[in-house]
Amino acid sequence: MPVKTYREAINEALHQAMAEDSSVIVLGEEVSGGAGCDGSRDAYGGVMGVTKGLLPTYGESRVIDTPITESAIIGAAAGAAQTGLRPVAELMFMDFFGVCFDQIYNQAAKFHYMFGGKAKCPMVIRCTTGAGWRAGAQHSQNLTQMVTMVPGLKVVCPTNAYDAKGLMLQAIQDDDCVIFVEDKILYDTSCEVPDEMYTVPFGEAKYYREGSDLTIVAISNPMHKVLAVADRLEAEGITCDVIDPRTTSPLDEEAILESVEMTGRLVVVDEMTPRCGMASDISSIVAEKAFGSLRAPIKKVTAAHSPVPFAPNLEDAWIPQEADIEAAVRQVLEYAS
Amino acid sequence: MSIDTQEITKPKASTKGMSKQQFLKAYRTMRTIRDFEDKISEQFMKGNIPGFLHLYSGQEAVAAGLCLLLDDDDYVISTHRGHGHCIAKGGDVGGMMKEIMAKQGGLCDGKGGSMHIADFDKGMLGANAIVGGGPPIIVGAALSAKTLGTDRVGVAFGGDGSSNQGTTFEAMNLAVVLKLPAIFLFENNGYGEGTHASYAVGSKDIASRAQGFGMPAYKVDGTDLFAVYELCKQVVEHCRQGKGPVTIEASVPRFKGHFEGDPQAYRGDGEIERLMKEEDCLEIARKAAVKKKLANAKELDAIDEEIASYINEVTEAALAAPAPGDDELLTNVYSSAY
Ligand SMILES: Cc1ncc(C[n+]2csc(CCOP(=O)(O)OP(=O)(O)O)c2C)c(N)n1
Ligand SMILES: [Mg+2]
DSSP, X not given: OOEEEHHHHHXXXXXXXXXXXXXXXXXXXXXXXXXXXXXXXXXXXXXXSTTTTHHHHHOTTTEEEOOSOHHHHHHHHHHHHHTTOEEEEEEEEGGGHHHHHIIIIIIITTHHHHTXXXXXXXXXEEEEEOSOSOOOTTSSOOOHHHHHTSTTEEEEOOOSHHHHHHHHXXXXXXXXXXXXXXXXXXXXXXXXXXXXXXXXXXXXXXXXXXXXXXXXXXXXXXXXXXXXXXXXXXXXXXXXXXXXXXXXXXXOHHHHHHHHHHHOOEEEEOXXXXXXXXXXXXXXXXXXXXXXXXXXXXEEEOXXXXXXXXXXXXXXXXXXXXXXXXXXXXXXXXXXX | OOOOOOOOOOOOXXXXXXXXXXXXXXXXXXXXXXXXXXXXXXXXXXXXXXXXXXXXXXOHHHHHHHHTTOOTTSEEEOOSSOHHHHHHTTOOHHHHHHHXXXXXXXXXXXXXXXGGOOBGGGTBOOOOSSTTOHXXXXXXXXXXXXXXXXXXXXXXXXXXXXXXXXXXXXXXXXHHHTTOOEEEEEEEOSEETTEEHHHHOOSSXXXXXXXXXXXXXXXXXXXXXXXXXXXXXXXXXXXHXXXXXXXXXXXXXXXXXXXXTOOOTTSOTTHHHHHHHHOOHHHHHHHHHHHTTSSOHHHHHHHHHHHHHHHHHHHHHHHHSOOOOGGGTTTTSSSSOO
């Protein structure tokens, strides 16, 4: 099977969806780049290069470079979604959600319910997230929790290229507003990705590793640190269930609960600030629904409760690292009730 | 609400309005900005600067010309392309270099970096990594000035790209409604990342759109220090007298990529070389000043030399400075007990 990067996998999904369904459009800032310029068009293909090549294939009527105008991008996508198109809107950095959040959580998310099921909002909002690029307080945040808490939105956060393609194709054919969270650290990671179209269903967790001593749940790029830790532990004879929910809304509670019922121990890892984050949410679900199975307190490994600092040493301290994950895992394993 | 419409004017360049002392100050500022940007570009290539850099090279005359008319207690707010605004407002250049290199002694303690460069002692309220983040905030600074009865003014620097953002529209309207001493200074360098203003700005220009909000608006050649200064003199005076907000659209070249490392495939053939040859505000100012005997080449050369060594000095100091202490991660999240 061909090996593709996370970037290529999403790009391929967009290509295939656009080829198959002429109502699929892509819009956002620099989705092709070079509009109105003397040099070449498709100069960026998105700031992360994910939409490169769409413009030459599908033309300006379906690959739309916008001015810097996030509220109008998302509002226009929502309006177009309500009236016959399937827009894939790009917001660049997830941090920019703040500019247009009304259009997301008061408008797109609520159409279907508020209008008694008469309106649909089949749109995808793509964004990139994650710290580690020394990009500072306004270009590094993972705000997945802020969209996960909104009823009506579906939230996808793929951790590998295979899932990224299948989840993108699912997102585009889904009839609700889907927030598609791409982790910038993952764009160049690769794995086997089939050429043909396929979907990965929402609300179905993936088991990266299976084991019996401990359950580790991780969201987005920290998963790869978790895997490194799990593999080290395995060499010591400790085996973990490593679960990637893949979508935070809907969330595959069953997979997590089932695993914890077996292992009795849980560590949850995300790269969000610790209050009201995904780790808190998953911990509370387990505490509520699997309390009787727990043999140790749940441990959360998250980012620090501060904006993302610029200085590399501070940013590295802000980000949950392998050592933090390993320490948490050992603490939970060593806990004797 | 009365609508104060006015001709969009483009003052002609003349050196008349500027004293020798003022010119030398502005020239010094422009040269400092240019050298600072060249130096950090070089240090970035060497791997000594983390993160993203958006350089102000080519736009120096705008910040320098305007800031000649501002005092330390006037306010400016900036964009992601903020080094020039910070230097022109009198920001601590050594502290800037340390900040951009993420070192102790940086203006934001290494927590902000290039995209958040700020110097509050000089009324520089910060670079901003959110396009359109600044204009509403400068409306607040202008509201303080008016409410507290000072004659301070607030300037929001913005790019052509930021002129299309809803926050910018809202800020402009509110400034008109409240008749605030706010200046919206759009530096039109032709590009928002790799999208041309001729595509992204729907109106014929930014200034006439600003007029539509009910404030006077002017266009100026931003490569001409003297023209910028002359126009800004009227505009700042207008604001200080309590006559409400004004918009300026300054046309400028962007010598560098959107960010350092930008491959710039969207640029035309030979475009940058032509801009650097024909639209270099430093060369234009220098030529005009020498011709009008406002300064001689020798004294300008001396300034150039002095600044080059100053920038080397602050660079060496920043390179030698230690990183912030690891225990600083959680300091300053709140300003009072938590
Ligand atoms: C809200 C928001 N949207 C998009 C971006 C990404 N971005 C950063 S700078 C920029 C272009 C800004 O263009 P302009 O205002 O003309 O300023 P210039 O870069 O030319 O100085 C864009 C799109 C951002 N930082 N913030
Ligand atoms: Mg611009």
